[in-house]
Amino acid sequence: MIEKKEIKLIAIDMDGTLLNDQHVISDENHQAIKEAEEKGIHVVISTGRTRMTCDELVNSLELNAHLITVNGSEIWDEKRELVERQLLDIKHIEQMWGLTQKHQTTCWAATVNQVIREEFPSDISAHEWMKFGFDVKEDSIRELILAELKENPALEVTNSSTTNLEINAAGVNKAKALEKVCERLGITMDNVLAMGDSLNDLAMIKEAGIGVAMGNAQPFVKESADWVTSTNIEDGVAVAIRKWALL
Numbered sequence: 001m002i003e004k005k006e007i008k009l010i011a012i013d014m015d016g017t018l019l020n021d022q023h024v025i026s027d028e029n030h031q032a033i034k035e036a037e038e039k040g041i042h043v044v045i046s047t048g049r050t051r052m053t054c055d056e057l058v059n060s061l062e063l064n065a066h067l068i069t070v071n072g073s074e075i076w077d078e079k080r081e082l083v084e085r086q087l088l089d090i091k092h093i094e095q096m097w098g099l100t101q102k103h104q105t106t107c108w109a110a111t112v113n114q115v116i117r118e119e120f121p122s123d124i125s126a127h128e129w130m131k132f133g134f135d136v137k138e139d140s141i142r143e144l145i146l147a148e149l150k151e152n153p154a155l156e157v158t159n160s161s162t163t164n165l166e167i168n169a170a171g172v173n174k175a176k177a178l179e180k181v182c183e184r185l186g187i188t189m190d191n192v193l194a195m196g197d198s199l200n201d202l203a204m205i206k207e208a209g210i211g212v213a214m215g216n217a218q219p220f221v222k223e224s225a226d227w228v229t230s231t232n233i234e235d236g237v238a239v240a241i242r243k244w245a246l247l
């Protein structure tokens with residue numbers, strides 16, 4: 001039985017959480033977020049996406065709050081000024097690029113000004129890298145890559161779906177970024193309600209006062225959460241906001 005806590009900040013993941021399977025924010029989720037803001041609660045979108053791929057959806061919420069992107073690599077303030085950005089080392093990008101070649105997998109990556117999908121640049125060192133991703137349908141190959149990545153203590157390895165791997169610099173995750181946002185606002189992680197569905201949400205779900213997993217979350221995320229809400233296609237975000245922050 002989890003006790004209710006005073007919620008001063010709500011951190012919400014996007015894909016598989018705030019967004020339905022058509023990548024749309026439902027009216028019900030929109031309304032619950034609006035009511036939370038009206039109550040004076042900071043609503044912080046905390047996503048693996050880059051500004052380029054989340055702005056339109058985030059702006060539609062008209063929030064007056066910080067924003068966390070690329071799994072915590074970037075923190076933006078209410079005016080969308082950059083507070084902090086953390087990069088991956090070039091040698092680690094080269095290592096991961098080597099792994100995609102070795103295992104013949106699909107990869108993608110986020111630099112500070114683009115999301116790279118098909119054409120991987122030959123001048124790796126000319127870019128500033130924030131995240132590297134592998135898409136691997138075959139479990140055995142994904143596990144091999146995961147094992148190699150885990151040997152490198154400079155990397156933070158998570159996922160945003162069961163068939164991908166997402167890599168940031170060690171110590172970069174949504175929980176660390178949220179702690180920094182909380183510090184700026186003078187609140188503690190105990191007053192945070194965080195919700196998500198994948199391993200890139202795990203740290204914030206564990207460290208928040210109330211950590212909520214979506215009904216569609218990966219099993220380990222559900223096991224680690226304080227509470228499991230409905231799925232992303234059943235307005236699970238609104239359900240959790242109403243249960244933990246609005247009553």
Ligand SMILES: O=C(O)COP(=O)(O)O
Nearest residue numbers: 013014015047048049160
């Ligand atoms: O990494 C992604 O692109 C998925 O983003 P999410 O963290 O909002 O689910």
